[in-house]
Amino acid sequence: MYTIFFDAHGPVCQICTPKGQTVTGHFYATVVLPEIEKHYIERRPATGLRGIKILHDNARPHKSKEVKxxxxxxxLEELEHPPYSPDLAPxxxxxxDGLKKHLAGTVFGERMQIGRAIQRYLRDIPQEEYKKTFFxxxxxxKLVVEHKGDYFEHL
Structure with a gap:
């Protein structure tokens, strides 16, 4: 399994969960979040994570005390993600969908090949596409708020 973070400028980090490892709150807090921190400290040495907001779904590891x-x-500032709302998760x-299409039909000999393919795919997306996704x-x-929380599957 891969954990992928991106922002309006492009990929932030991609973490391969080691074989046999479950993504627990401890794993997320000690492996995943430090990678995000490292990325922003390198990219923004003067400000680091100041002003950065994180959106992740309501999976149990993300809601653990250790992660909080x-x-x-x-x-970091955590944005609350509404429950059962894949229509609101970038x-x-x-x-x-695009990643699945990109990887479809490819046979990988080892896990690292999958990681490299994902990394290439993320890198090849134009920065403008990342920015448009956030808009x-x-x-x-706004649409969900205007419609009092209604779910929209195909926007």
Whole structure:
């Protein structure tokens, strides 16, 4: 399994979960979140994570006490994700379909090949597409608010 983060400028990080490892709150807090922190400290040495917001779904590991404490300690701001709302998750409404099509039919000999293919795919997406995705996300949020929380599967 891969955990992928991106922002309006492009890929932030991609983490391959080691074979046999479950994504627990501890794994997320000690492996995933430090990668995000490292990315922004390298990219924005003067400001680091100041002003950076994180959106992830409501999976149990993301909601653990350890994760909440880590998010607070590194200075991220967590955006609340509405339950059962894949129509409001940029990975679900934008990224995953294209990635699945890109990888379809490819036979990988080892896990690292999958990681490299994902990395290439993410890198090849023009920066403008990442930016447009965030504008689309904001429009989706507005639409859901205007319609009092209704679910929209195919926007």
């Amino acid at each position: 404490e880590k998010i607070a300690s590194i200075g 990975c679900d409404f934008w990224l995953f 689309k996300w904001i429009e989706r949020l």
